[in-house]
Amino acid sequence: MVQAENEFGLFAFQRKDISKQLHRSYVNKIVKQIKDVGFNVPMYTSDVSDFFEGGYIDGALPAANGEKNIDKLKTVVNKFHENKVPLYDCRILPGLVDALGRRFSKNKNKRNSTTDREFSEKWNFI
Structure with missing residues (x-):
């Protein structure tokens, strides 16, 4: 595409x-x-x-x-x-799905770090 x-x-x-x-x-x-x-x-x-x-x-x-x-x-x-599919939301990034569970940041301060899964759940991606 x-x-x-x-x-x-x-x-x-x-x-x-x-x-x-x-x-x-x-x-x-x-x-x-x-x-x-x-x-x-x-x-x-x-x-x-x-x-x-x-x-x-x-x-x-x-x-x-x-x-x-x-x-x-x-x-x-x-x-x-014209009632054709797919319904497509182009702002859900494929890498987000591939990386679920890994940390976003290499920041050693874990309080400011979040996992992809936590981010996805917060924004209702999963």
């Missing part, structure tokens, strides 16, 4: 002085460039689910940044990806 854009929806939301048509033109040029250099793989975008509309690219999987409400994630992905 190739991430075609990162949080463009937030930029589009903030820049109301730029037309939606110009925003669409920009993201379509990015997709064209990715394809022109030879990438023939699925693409995705990355945004907070509230900003999918401004960052959505036709044919690309809209991925959420840290959306904890699975029902909301299903709703927005279904709206912008």
Whole structure:
């Protein structure tokens, strides 16, 4: 997979002085460039689910940044990806899962150190 854009929806939301048509033109040029250099793989975008509309690219999987409400994630992905799956949260890092149980920090002061499992449980990743 190739991430075609990162949080463009937030930029589009903030820049109301730029037309939606110009925003669409920009993201379509990015997709064209990715394809022109030879990438023939699925693409995705990355945004907070509230900003999918401004960052959505036709044919690309809209991925959420840290959306904890699975029902909301299903709703927005279904709206912008025609009820296709997967539901994808691109801010859960694969290394986090691989390293569960190891210490984050090499800090000798163990009171300030936490395990990946403790971090994951705190943020409801597991």
